[in-house]
Amino acid sequence: MKLFAELFLNLDRTNKTNDKVELLKNYFSIASGKDKIWALALFTGRRPSFKINSTQIQQWAAAEANIPNWLFRESYNSVGDLGETISLVLPQKINSTQEKSLSEWFDYLSQLPSMTDEQKREHILNAWKQLSQHEIFVFNKLIMGSFRVGVSQTLVVRALAEATNIESNNIAHRLMGKWLPTTTSFEKLIYNEDKNDSASRPYPFYLAYPIEGVISDLGDADDWYVEWKWDGIRSQIIYRNNELFIWTRGEDLATEKFPELHILKSLLPAGTVLDGEIVSYRNYKPLPFNILQTRIGRKNLTKKILQEAPVAFIVYDLLEENGIDIRNLSQQERRKKLEQLLVKFSVPNTFILSPLIEFKKWEDLGELHKQSRQNAAEGFMLKKKTSVYQVGRKKGDWWKWKVNPLSVDAVLVYAQKGHGRRAELFTDYTFGVWDEEKKLVPFAKAYSGLTDKEIAQVDNFIKKNTLEKFGPVRTVTPQLVFEIGFEGINASPRHKSGIAVRFPRILRWRKDKPIEEADTLQNLKKILESFI
Amino acid sequence: MGSSLLQFTGKSIYCAMANVHIDPWIPVDRAIITHAHSDHAKWGSKNYLSHKDSEPILRMRLGENISLQTVEYGEKFSINGVNFSLHPAGHIIGSAQVRVEQNDEVWVASGDYKLENDNFSVPFEPVKCNVFITESTFGLPIYKWQPQQIIFNEMDAWHAKNKSEGKASVLMGYSLGKMQRILKNITLGDEVIYAHGAIYSLNEKLRSAGFDLPPLTLVTKEIAKKLFRGALVLAPPSVDSSPWIKKFAPYSLGYCSGWMAVRGAKNRRAVDQGFILSDHADWNDLNTAVKSTGAEKVFVTHGFTSVFSRWLNENNIAAAEVQTMYGAEEEENEPPSVNPNVSTNLPTEE
Numbered sequence: 058m059k060l061f062a063e064l065f066l067n068l069d070r071t072n073k074t075n076d077k078v079e080l081l082k083n084y085f086s087i088a089s090g091k092d093k094i095w096a097l098a099l100f101t102g103r104r105p106s107f108k109i110n111s112t113q114i115q116q117w118a119a120a121e122a123n124i125p126n127w128l129f130r131e132s133y134n135s136v137g138d139l140g141e142t143i144s145l146v147l148p149q150k151i152n153s154t155q156e157k158s159l160s161e162w163f164d165y166l167s168q169l170p171s172m173t174d175e176q177k178r179e180h181i182l183n184a185w186k187q188l189s190q191h192e193i194f195v196f197n198k199l200i201m202g203s204f205r206v207g208v209s210q211t212l213v214v215r216a217l218a219e220a221t222n223i224e225s226n227n228i229a230h231r232l233m234g235k236w237l238p239t240t241t242s243f244e245k246l247i248y249n250e251d252k253n254d255s256a257s258r259p260y261p262f263y264l265a266y267p268i269e270g271v272i273s274d275l276g277d278a279d280d281w282y283v284e285w286k287w288d289g290i291r292s293q294i295i296y297r298n299n300e301l302f303i304w305t306r307g308e309d310l311a312t313e314k315f316p317e318l319h320i321l322k323s324l325l326p327a328g329t330v331l332d333g334e335i336v337s338y339r340n341y342k343p344l345p346f347n348i349l350q351t352r353i354g355r356k357n358l359t360k361k362i363l364q365e366a367p368v369a370f371i372v373y374d375l376l377e378e379n380g381i382d383i384r385n386l387s388q389q390e391r392r393k394k395l396e397q398l399l400v401k402f403s404v405p406n407t408f409i410l411s412p413l414i415e416f417k418k419w420e421d422l423g424e425l426h427k428q429s430r431q432n433a434a435e436g437f438m439l440k441k442k443t444s445v446y447q448v449g450r451k452k453g454d455w456w457k458w459k460v461n462p463l464s465v466d467a468v469l470v471y472a473q474k475g476h477g478r479r480a481e482l483f484t485d486y487t488f489g490v491w492d493e494e495k496k497l498v499p500f501a502k503a504y505s506g507l508t509d510k511e512i513a514q515v516d517n518f519i520k521k522n523t524l525e526k527f528g529p530v531r532t533v534t535p536q537l538v539f540e541i542g543f544e545g546i547n548a549s550p551r552h553k554s555g556i557a558v559r560f561p562r563i564l565r566w567r568k569d570k571p572i573e574e575a576d577t578l579q580n581l582k583k584i585l586e587s588f589i
Numbered sequence: 590m591g592s593s594l595l596q597f598t599g600k601s602i603y604c605a606m607a608n609v610h611i612d613p614w615i616p617v618d619r620a621i622i623t624h625a626h627s628d629h630a631k632w633g634s635k636n637y638l639s640h641k642d643s644e645p646i647l648r649m650r651l652g653e654n655i656s657l658q659t660v661e662y663g664e665k666f667s668i669n670g671v672n673f674s675l676h677p678a679g680h681i682i683g684s685a686q687v688r689v690e691q692n693d694e695v696w697v698a699s700g701d702y703k704l705e706n707d708n709f710s711v712p713f714e715p716v717k718c719n720v721f722i723t724e725s726t727f728g729l730p731i732y733k734w735q736p737q738q739i740i741f742n743e744m745d746a747w748h749a750k751n752k753s754e755g756k757a758s759v760l761m762g763y764s765l766g767k768m769q770r771i772l773k774n775i776t777l778g779d780e781v782i783y784a785h786g787a788i789y790s791l792n793e794k795l796r797s798a799g800f801d802l803p804p805l806t807l808v809t810k811e812i813a814k815k816l817f818r819g820a821l822v823l824a825p826p827s828v829d830s831s832p833w834i835k836k837f838a839p840y841s842l843g844y845c846s847g848w849m850a851v852r853g854a855k856n857r858r859a860v861d862q863g864f865i866l867s868d869h870a871d872w873n874d875l876n877t878a879v880k881s882t883g884a885e886k887v888f889v890t891h892g893f894t895s896v897f898s899r900w901l902n903e904n905n906i907a908a909a910e911v912q913t914m915y916g917a918e919e920e921e922n923e924p925p926s927v928n929p930n931v932s933t934n935l936p937t938e939e
Binding site for chain 1: 859861
């Protein structure tokens with residue numbers, strides 16, 4: 058555990074990519090195989106769930122630290138991270154008393170699910186007693202909450218590739234799919250391709266950067282395909298060994314969530330992998346994202362939901378044909394093969410080819426781009442005809458050209474402390490706009506978009522201008538105006554304002570604007586109308 | 590305002606009977622200053638009184654010609670029939686708790702304090718009293734300091750490692766208090782120690798006033814960059830985002846502060862190494878200090894006021910929180926973000 062705790066803390070401490078790669082590489086060179094597979098599982102979001110109740114664990118920690126529960130909660134509010142708070146309030150030890158490796162700790166933890174609450178308490182307290190403060194913190198990350206340490210999949214891949222001398226695209230591919238640290242080993246996963254395990258394995262997604270500068274700089278318009286950028290869930294559909302798998306970009310296996318698409322099982326030829334977008338779709342038309350949103354995260358897909366928010370798969374790329382990886386063919390060749398496939402198998406309203414936009418010159422696109430929202434799209438995707446299907450986010454061959462976000466000027470009305478990196482700062486803001494009675498109605502919460510310096514200034518303002526406290530939330534004197542951007546808007550009876558916006562974020566601090574000039578609810582409703 | 594010995598007027602901690610203000614944040618006739626940090630020692634009052642060790646810094650900061658009377662720790666003086674004396678607070682050089690007594694009632698305003706002996710300021714001395722006014726900067730049970738020797742060992746090891754890698758060790762901390770504490774406790778060879786102007790001038794001032802501190806070398810444009818390789822450079826916390834720091838590259842950036850105990854604070858500062866070292870009492874020492882005074886009533890000022898006062902009340906010590914302007918702690922541009930002085934309760938008037 059010492060080795061892994063040290064890795065975690067060092068990763069946490071640096072923002073420099075090269076340093077992180079170096080740390081990971083070093084870990085993968087010296088840790089045991091058993092520990093490595095667990096570390097990989099953690100870094101790729103495969104930590105097993107131990108069903109720890111976080112209220113219970115807070116109570117255990119508070120009791121052990123001899124403090125009342127309210128004081129524990131105050132501490133948690135200030136630290137912003139439960140696992141860290143526990144490590145700080147428990148009696149301090151400088152060194153761990155007994156060294157267990159990462160995999161040994163997971164063996165220890167594997168007993169938890171079969172235990173009674175009382176046994177669980179003893180089991181966890183016993184672990185805490187053996188560990189130093191830093192180790193308790195990392196240990197807590199193993200059992201609950203989100204395991205985040207600023208290490209992306211790309212970074213892990215890079216480090217592994219350097220540590221093993223295996224090509225990074227191969228590593229990226231081998232890390233995908235359904236593997237678990239309990240059912241495979243580091244050796245098997247990274248060095249030996251096992252055909253059976255890999256049936257469900259998706260390819261790493263090729264992701265685009267936003268276009269920089271003007272599009273005419275991309276050169277000859279003839280060299281490019283342009284498609285709508287669909288506003289849905291980026292997904293890969295795999296049909297191998299008589300089984301259908303639907304993977305979303307977040308690397309979730311979501312096959313069961315889209316029963317409408319199971320029809321593909323009887324249509325697709327064996328050994329087919331498709332890249333496309335799952336969108337809400339009805340009457341030959343894609344619908345805005347918020348329709349799809351109503352069924353995301355639902356455990357039970359009722360008939361009603363399936364009727365109200367039917368989905369389709371708009372396919373734009375073919376990655377595997379007859380069991381052969383064709384990602385190295387050009388976009389043009391892949392497109393041709395895809396079109397041939399769809400000629401045979403398309404299903405109206407369910408399985409649709411993403412159409413190419415016809416244009417002669419770049420200038421032809423301007424007007425059409427403005428109509429993206431009417432087409433339930435976020436803008437255009439530009440794809441070079443000669444490009445191969447790459448791994449991860451790469452510049453050059455694919456670009457996304459999104460429509461400008463919607464925006465309004467709004468007033469800061471509530472604030473709350475952030476989490477993690479921003480735990481001691483007020484960084485979670487709620488913004489309001491003026492209603493007809495000249496009152497500020499909250500309409501959006503936003504976190505990001507300010508510089509550290511601005512955050513410090515706003516934080517200072519909040520501390521000096523708090524009107525009331527409700528638990529962790531503060532009401533603030535209305536004085537600061539911000540431009541809030543968002544991606545979508547829809548009516549929402551659940552919100553006081555009657556509207557809900559999608560992906561709100563702070564575009565800039567309007568220091569030039571007095572609050573009287575902030576936007577009105579009426580303005581927002583106008584945007585809503587034009588958006589539908 | 591009643592007859593209470595000290596009152597929280599919103600402008601100072603005020604003794605009406607003596608017409609004396611403790612750490613006023615507006616100009617007054619007579620001010621007693623607990624210590625020379627800028628949130629406690631404000632400019633513009635007619636007459637000041639402080640411990641004698643605060644004198645050089647107070648004159649440097651508030652003006653050479655201020656009217657300043659100094660006293661020793663424990664020296665009694667009375668104003669309008671109210672008895673006063675200053676007692677060591679252990680926070681920084683010259684820091685004092687103010688003991689106020691009349692008719693057998695004793696109040697102590699402790700300013701900022703810590704219990705651990707920092708080998709430079711005179712260590713904290715508990716003063717028996719009826720009413721104790723305490724800070725609560727680190728008044729949460731997540732703040733528990735390790736013995737300072739452990740931290741100084743870490744500092745020595747960090748500097749040695751940087752040296753071996755040819756990097757400068759840029760160590761940030763408050764100019765007044767933290768830096769003198771560091772200089773008195775790290776292992777110093779015969780190497781040249783470089784310092785930012787703010788720290789250099791304070792150090793010179795204290796040295797010329799007779800305090801035993803090593804000489805520092807002021808960082809100037811004329812110094813060849815290569816001399817910084819492997820050197821120790823002392824800097825105030827404001828430099829990490831300034832161009833001043835660039836000349837030391839390659840360097841490792843360290844920051845000494847109690848706030849470094851929490852990851853979020855450490856990561857946000859983007860320092861390479863956080864040293865958990867504070868001149869304020871931690872959770873355990875706040876409790877120890879309060880108990881050692883025997884006070885039956887405690888007023889909690891700047892910091893986690895509501896939390897600490899609730900905790901004391903639940904532990905059978907009558908406590909109330911007080912809003913003050915203290916806790917904007919000292920120092921140039923220390924971002925307000927690391928200051929949890931967020932009490933919004935109304936000032937208490939007895």
